[in-house]
Ligand SMILES: NC(=O)C1=CN([C@@H]2O[C@H](COP(=O)(O)OP(=O)(O)OC[C@H]3O[C@@H](n4cnc5c(N)ncnc54)[C@H](O)[C@@H]3O)[C@@H](O)[C@H]2O)[C@@H](O)CC1
């Protein structure tokens with residue numbers, strides 16, 4: 001069922017922010033598993049994340065993806081990060097990122113849904129630059145770029161990669177910058193003027209031909225057609241290291257389960273914000289950390305999507 005606040009049924013408002021979707025519209029998107037489901041049919045998420053300096057980002061995004069319903073979450077990380085990922089959460093399938101070959105990977109599971117999240121815990125070395133370029137070029141399913149991989153896209157070469165991918169018409173590209181990363185993307189694409197908020201999100205969406213999730217106290221979700229949704233139900237409790245990695249894992253899991261990019265972003269941001277609020281309710285806005293947001297995801301699912 002579509003509600004009047006579901007932008008999917010709204011006219012193209014070209015840059016005028018639309019309000020957040022209501023819970024009824026979001027609930028209609030929930031990826032409840034089919035009774036006949038197996039772990040592969042529920043969506044496989046390939047998470048390319050966790051440089052030696054930042055294994056925690058891979059752990060957080062991977063755990064959040066599992067909580068958000070991905071049936072199989074495979075983490076491709078630096079060799080030095082493997083032990084941290086495996087010890088943090090044994091259900092994550094951890095591999096060295098030298099084994100990440102997006103084209104080969106997808107050929108093995110052409111009959112299944114899936115998505116790739118790349119960049120949580122990247123710090124921008126040459127190997128990571130190659131991983132990002134290869135993924136944008138070769139992955140045919142949805143690709144979400146987050147964290148340090150955003151900086152690696154923030155130049156003319158990155159912009160060209162993104163636009164060529166859009167022209168090929170393969171899986172969609174989603175970028176989830178915070179304010180600092182968005183400024184880098186804007187400089188890289190030589191966007192004119194001091195854009196902010198919704199205008200910046202639309203400008204980036206058009207420049208990179210991608211869905212942009214511009215994160216902050218209010219998050220703007222914009223596509224290249226100029227449709228912008230706002231998401232303002234979060235809490236300052238979320239202003240803590242690692243909560244962006246959690247959001248990337250949630251949206252990636254929803255993409256892997258077959259949601260369209262704008263739907264995955266809208267539901268993902270709403271669940272993330274609601275989980276932050278639920279955690280703050282229990283722990284105070286001061287004490288919440290990214291792990292607590294993951295732990296509160298079941299409460300957020302119940303609050304927004306309801307029981308099944
Ligand atoms: N436990 C972990 O392993 C963690 C790893 N992380 C990873 O660390 C890497 C670097 O990410 P960072 O964001 O720390 O560093 P970045 O260097 O990408 O961005 C931080 C810079 O951007 C500026 N900035 C401007 N607006 C901002 C905004 N709205 N929010 C945040 N910063 C803003 C800051 O002042 C700062 O100079 C990423 O790959 C990320 O995924 C972080 O997510 C934190 C947790």
Ligand SMILES: Nc1ncnc2c1ncn2[C@@H]1O[C@H](COP(=O)(O)OP(=O)(O)O)[C@@H](O)[C@H]1O
Nearest residue numbers: 178216217234235236238239241242243244245
């Ligand atoms: N003051 C705030 N109010 C609501 N949400 C916030 C606030 N500050 C940050 N957030 C949310 O927290 C997350 C932070 O993401 P990010 O900066 O990428 O963190 P990290 O890189 O440490 O993982 C985003 O989803 C953002 O919308």
